[in-house]
Amino acid sequence: MAGRCYEFRVDGCLSPRAREAFCDMDVEEARPGVVLRGAVVDDAHLHGILEQLHLLGLTVVSARPVDR
Template identity: 80%
Template sequence: MTDRRYEFRVDGPLTDPAREAFCDMDVEEVRPGAVLRGVVVDDAHLHGILEQLRLLGLTVVEAHPLDR
């Protein structure tokens, strides 16, 4: 996997700690949640992002690459 831009949609607003954890990503608040967009460098990085979202108590509604 080479660097790809991904979009992650989560249910509910992002807390300040969640915003800090993903400070390298673009965040857009959309009802009823938020959209995070950023570069994912490899599969391990993708799984790390998903795990961090889980640890922060966020439910991932959708995750997909933007440059299919």
């Protein structure tokens, strides 16, 4: 998938359900939270990821583009 790589840091831990929602992303435990990394194809996709994190009750600490 083309796009820019993003890193999302969230507080807490991901439930199995939340992990399934982000199966196309790398997930790394980084106490006290979790880091998700993956390709974001456009602004709509970025907003969709942020909305999914919100719907799962996760607090986004940061969301930033990173080098691959």
